[in-house]
Amino acid sequence: MFDTEMLIIGGGPAGLKAALSAAEQGADVLLVDRNPYLGGQLVKQTHMFFGSQKQYASERGVTIAEILTREVLNSDKICVLTDTTALGYFEDKSVALEIKGTFKTVYPKRVIVATGAQENTLIFPNSDLPGIYGAGAVQTLMNVHGVMPGARVAMVGAGNIGVIVSYQLLQAGVEVVAIIEAAPRIGGYHVHAAKVRRLGVPIYIAHTVVEAHGRESLEGITIACLDEKWQPVKGTEIELEIDVLCISVGLSPLTELLFQAGCKMEYVPQLGGHVPYRSENLETTVAGIYVAGDVCAVEEASAAMVAGQIAGLAAAGSLGYKQNNYEAKLKDAKNELAGLRRGPAGEKVRSGLWALTIAAGEAV
Amino acid sequence: MQEQTGIPSVDHILSTIPPKKRLAKGPVAVVECFQEIPCDPCYTSCTTGAILPFEDINQLPRIDWETCNGCGRCVGFCPGLAIFIVDDTYSENESLVKIPWEFSCLPEEGEEVAGLNREGREVARVRIKKVQPSPKKNRAHILWLVVPRELAFEVRSIALKQGKQVDRGRKICLKTQLSADVKTLR
Structure with missing residues (x-):
């Protein structure tokens, strides 16, 4: 059992930035992550980032992970525990941690939940065959462990993750036979789609996987065109011979701890699922619990980093730590986040957010 | 589309x-960025001021062709790999097209490879004039392709060595009439 001023759960882009911003104001931070390394999904992201220079535009995700991890490890205000899982949030405002097989209870004055999101899956006949992966798993295999997932791959989902992982598969020397998207349009950035398209990867919009085939493992799939009611159209089936199918059909926020803590939650499809009500400072309805990153709205890592800054600053400020240009930094970060979401690409998130924002001080 | x-x-x-x-x-930069997304490294990497300042990070890049000297710095910085350099003065019948390239299988200088259009179809054999390393560690390499002049606005990639560019499944893309249109324009 021990105390800490601030516990940050999750060492991805949001958690790392939150830790740095809070420490910079003078708060003592305990940053925990269940993985053996910091960086979260950034470590798998080999593409150059969008955004502005402030969010490391043109740097690759893996490089951003290195930069932020180095800064965090160099800070004497931040204590890092990797291989550490936050198991639960209890009524006495304690958090149970499993640290490499041992259990500890921590009493933090402030908590920032930056747990991220998990991949959604898709159910179809034989969807449990070996060779059918989530896109994140394929990224982990390729970009963390250096393992080729297979020889011929099809991707389900043309959102940003679907098109980016398809491109990464090509970079790894894997043949990508098709990207299959149920919606009548490509959800990912068009420049990402253009990159894979000009290398000859066809993108089948309004198509779905009807079933997978294979005895021991995946040998192929049948796809078909969808009508306006999202029903497969008979006679439009196409057979694809593949040994890997990659599923990239969206993410759902990892909100268990927020539910346990009694944060007021709402199901908002535009934000990825159940998400917490939060103030402009990213404080939930439970005083002292803040959120940042995909756990409160599934969007780009650049937005997660800026949200992390806001949560880290605000949580530190609420403890009285405002030593380093606090007000200006908080204002800048809020403007930056609003700017990232201002365009058409941010419309979905904007439409989901307005109903969830609570006034500061409404936390109970 | x-x-x-x-x-x-x-x-x-x-x-x-x-x-x-x-x-x-x-030489001049050709910016194929048609969707408003929050991104501005083309502007911040441009040292000549040819990419005009962004009023909002979501707006599309605007380029002043007269100021652009075709240096190609933005090509390596664009996260969308959506900027190309076209030098129409390369020779009487050929143009030089510079494309960003992020694959470890680099072609060799002088090599002839398949030039692909925006749908990944081979439209010409192109010659690799130069393999220019990324301007800064971790950015994109830039390949200099010598292409038939009439295809300067058509060739946007080269074939990957390991992959076969075959028609897979049903033909799904609408064939663009781009070549014809561009020829008329020129």
Whole structure:
């Protein structure tokens, strides 16, 4: 059992930035992550980032992970525990941690939940065959462990993750036979789609996987065109011979701890699922619990980093730590986040957010 | 159209082509960015001021063709790999097209490879003039392709060595009439 001023759960882009911003104001931070390394999904992201220079535009995700991890490890205000899982949030405002097989209870004055999101899956006949992966798993295999997932791959989902992982598969020397998207349009950035398209990867919009085939493992799939009611159209089936199918059909926020803590939650499809009500400072309805990153709205890592800054600053400020240009930094970060979401690409998130924002001080 | 296929529409492509007079002066950047997303490294990496300042980070890049000297710095910085350099003065029948390249299988200088259009179809054999390393560690390499002049606004990639560029399944892309349109324009 021990105390800490601030516990940050999750060492991805949001958690790392939150830790740095809070420490910079003078708060003592305990940053925990269940993985053996910091960086979260950034470590798998080999593409150059969008955004502005402030969010490391043109740097690759893996490089951003290195930069932020180095800064965090160099800070004497931040204590890092990797291989550490936050198991639960209890009524006495304690958090149970499993640290490499041992259990500890921590009493933090402030908590920032930056747990991220998990991949959604898709159910179809034989969807449990070996060779059918989530896109994140394929990224982990390729970009963390250096393992080729297979020889011929099809991707389900043309959102940003679907098109980016398809491109990464090509970079790894894997043949990508098709990207299959149920919606009548490509959800990912068009420049990402253009990159894979000009290398000859066809993108089948309004198509779905009807079933997978294979005895021991995946040998192929049948796809078909969808009508306006999202029903497969008979006679439009196409057979694809593949040994890997990659599923990239969206993410759902990892909100268990927020539910346990009694944060007021709402199901908002535009934000990825159940998400917490939060103030402009990213404080939930439970005083002292803040959120940042995909756990409160599934969007780009650049937005997660800026949200992390806001949560880290605000949580530190609420403890009285405002030593380093606090007000200006908080204002800048809020403007930056609003700017990232201002365009058409941010419309979905904007439409989901307005109903969830609570006034500061409404936390109970 | 790009929303359905990943391939920019003909109108979009035509809007990226500098006037004939400018093309006659030498290399120039061609920005194939048609969707408003929060991104501005083309502007911040440009040292000549040819990419005009962004009023909002979501707006599309605007380029002043007269100021652009075709240096290619933005090509390596664009996270969308959506900027190309076209030098229409390369030779009487050939143009030089510089494309960003992020694959470890680099072609060799002098090699002849398959030049692909925006749908990944081979439209010409192209010669690798130069493999230019990324301007800064971790950015994109830039390949200098010598392409038939009439295809300067058509060739946007080269074939991957390991992959076969075959028609897979049903033909799904609408064939663009781009070559014809561009020829008329020129």
